Amino acid sequence: MTAITLEVIEAKQSELNTLIEQLRASTKAVIVEVPGANFQLRPGERYAGIELDESGEPLCHLILLPGYGENLTWDEARQWADAQGGVLPSRRAQSLLFANCKQHLQPRWHWSCEEHEDDASCAWYCFFGYGYQFIFLKSYRGSAVAVRRLSV
Incomplete structure (x- = not known):
């Protein structure tokens, strides 16, 4: 067992201070600034939030439009x-x-606007019961919701 001395305590204190500073640096809050937005929702619309791009930057405000498309192919859903x-x-x-x-x-399940990257006969969908996403042939008939995007 190591004897407890002032030097041992000071060394441990220095080690703890270093660990504390490393932790503070790694958990420092990231501030994301989004310009103020002032827009009015139309009847039946729902504000979903801010969609981010691939780098995590704000892309647009996302609005869910009222209405529901049923029994639509992918092309019909887009129309x-x-x-x-x-x-x-x-x-x-x-x-x-x-x-x-x-x-x-x-x-x-609801169509997305995105075609499958490796198979142009398929497009992505989301099952809104559980939130998972997968692909279907564009000729299958599914559901659709529409959104509008407002610049951030």
């Missing part, structure tokens, strides 16, 4: 969303919708 004044949501947007607007979504 339906356009007729609602919006677009099909991206996969990232679908995750945001699931997180913040789940109570306003049917627990069914």
Whole structure:
């Protein structure tokens, strides 16, 4: 057993101070500044949040539009969303919708706007019952919601 001396305590104190500073540096808060936004929701619209780009930067405010498309192929779903004044949501947007607007979504699978990167006959969907995403043939018939995006 090492004898407890002032030098041993000071060495341990120095080691603890170093560990404390390392921890403070690694958990320092990151401040994300989003310019103020002032917009009005139309009847039936729901604010879903801010969609981020691949680097984590704010991309747009995401608004879930009212209405629900059913029994649509992917192309029909895109046309339906356009007729609602919006677009099909991206996969990232679908995750945001699931997180913040789940109570306003049917627990069914819904088309995204994204084609599968390796198979142009398929597109991505999100099952809003559980939030998982997968691919289907674009010819399958599914559901759709429309979103509009507002610049950040």
